[in-house]
Amino acid sequence: MGLIQDTLETVRRRNAGEPEFFQAVTEVLESIEPAIQRHKKYRDGRILDRIVEPERQLIFRVPWQDDKGQIQVNRGFRIQFNSAIGPYKGGLRFHPTVCASILKFLGFEQVFKNSLTTLPMGGAKGGSDFDPKGKSDAEVMRFCQSFMTELFRHIGPDTDVPAGDIGVGGREIGFLFGQYKRLVNEFSGVLTGKGLNWGGSLIRPEATGYGAVYFAQEMLKTRGQTLQGKVCVVSGSGNVAQYTIEKLNQLGAKAVTLSDSNGFIYDKDGISDEKLAWAMDLKNVRRGRIKEYADKFGAEYYAGKRPWGIECDCAFPSATQNEISGEDAKTLLDNGCFLVSEGANMPTDPEGIEQFLAKKILYGPGKAANAGGVATSGLEMSQNSMRLSWTREEVDQRLHRIMITIHKNAYDTSVEYGQPGNLVMGANIAGFIKVADAMLDQGLV
Ligand code: NDP
Numbered sequence: 001m002g003l004i005q006d007t008l009e010t011v012r013r014r015n016a017g018e019p020e021f022f023q024a025v026t027e028v029l030e031s032i033e034p035a036i037q038r039h040k041k042y043r044d045g046r047i048l049d050r051i052v053e054p055e056r057q058l059i060f061r062v063p064w065q066d067d068k069g070q071i072q073v074n075r076g077f078r079i080q081f082n083s084a085i086g087p088y089k090g091g092l093r094f095h096p097t098v099c100a101s102i103l104k105f106l107g108f109e110q111v112f113k114n115s116l117t118t119l120p121m122g123g124a125k126g127g128s129d130f131d132p133k134g135k136s137d138a139e140v141m142r143f144c145q146s147f148m149t150e151l152f153r154h155i156g157p158d159t160d161v162p163a164g165d166i167g168v169g170g171r172e173i174g175f176l177f178g179q180y181k182r183l184v185n186e187f188s189g190v191l192t193g194k195g196l197n198w199g200g201s202l203i204r205p206e207a208t209g210y211g212a213v214y215f216a217q218e219m220l221k222t223r224g225q226t227l228q229g230k231v232c233v234v235s236g237s238g239n240v241a242q243y244t245i246e247k248l249n250q251l252g253a254k255a256v257t258l259s260d261s262n263g264f265i266y267d268k269d270g271i272s273d274e275k276l277a278w279a280m281d282l283k284n285v286r287r288g289r290i291k292e293y294a295d296k297f298g299a300e301y302y303a304g305k306r307p308w309g310i311e312c313d314c315a316f317p318s319a320t321q322n323e324i325s326g327e328d329a330k331t332l333l334d335n336g337c338f339l340v341s342e343g344a345n346m347p348t349d350p351e352g353i354e355q356f357l358a359k360k361i362l363y364g365p366g367k368a369a370n371a372g373g374v375a376t377s378g379l380e381m382s383q384n385s386m387r388l389s390w391t392r393e394e395v396d397q398r399l400h401r402i403m404i405t406i407h408k409n410a411y412d413t414s415v416e417y418g419q420p421g422n423l424v425m426g427a428n429i430a431g432f433i434k435v436a437d438a439m440l441d442q443g444l445v
């Protein structure tokens, strides 16, 4: 067996019962093989064996009381994966499916994504199997306070800087920050995605969605095209989906779907700014289900289905992992979809990726296409360190430049390694080399 297969075998054995983690590692390792073959230093330094092992994994009890006075117990996690190029950085996910496998896949992806942003950030991920759905604000606050009561000792503005992900938005970051501040007696940039009047950055809420659209623009440029008039299918209806649609509208594209875990809506007239504003209030304030959009605007609703059967030019998966199966990918391709920009993390399963690459469509993998969120978190950290805040235009310009640079770096690397336009390979190799070289520079770490 070759080096890559040997390493994968060890990963499988050591992480039994963790399919998402194994999937993420397999995708990266198989695509960086040419770089491992080209550079003896990575083989001699046993970089592969080192990079697949998190530096530290924390698992802890999170007891809290619900509104009825009943005691609830959840499990909290923080996977501090790699700090070779900067402090650990990455989001927190609150969702009933959260487990070690999912957070290790996300932490592993984050290492390469953060490397691509051009900013000095290591990779981490954390969260809990706590389900915020149906909980009162007071219950969410008590949970967040209990979660931070353990997490605070492991993080810090120069150690590890968490942020949001699924189920963790502005409300949760506020409760987490408040508790950290009480425990440490320090007002610092320990979290990103903070409120604007207490250290947050303009454009951070918009950044992942805007970034995924900027990335799509760069891919289209390689074929002399723009987003004007393109029909776009978007999944999810949370933070990433909302701002993806906002930016698509600004650029003259037509977004026609939104979804949640119960189903999707299809609005063939396009989700206008007014309808989007209504949907944002529905999801962010009233915390309702996307079906209500169909009831309100007379759009079609498909219960229990994902939106990939709707005819489109471009797809922006923005909900969760493995939401595009091989079969879904085939449907998209058969219907003429020629661009996929991943706002979510690992939304396309391995069979789906294989088809996108074989058909040579414009395919932007999550760790490149959705890096605008964490990149803008990096910009929030910079502003916190300087104790000042940049204007909306300044942050947006920086985000846009970063997305252009990530695309160029991934594209140029795909050319350098003989597969022009294969951004899976390009992003993985470019992200890997920076981290691997830093690890070698720092001795046996
Ligand atoms: P939100 O919690 O704001 O929204 C998540 C959306 O996805 C909801 O509509 C939710 O529906 C849906 N969803 C979640 N889990 C599932 C599931 N298992 N099946 C079907 N639908 C599901 O999260 P974000 O928008 O922040 O995150 C979306 C994706 O983007 C995730 O993959 C995340 O890792 C990734 N991402 C987020 C970044 C950020 O800055 N926020 C940065 C980079 C990537 P429901 O309400 O029914 O659960």
Ligand code: 2IT
Binding pocket: 089, 090, 091, 092, 110, 113, 161, 162, 163, 164, 165, 192, 345, 370, 371, 373, 374, 375, 377
């Ligand atoms: O997956 C991701 O990149 C995020 N959830 C954002 C992480 C961050 O630190 O802003």
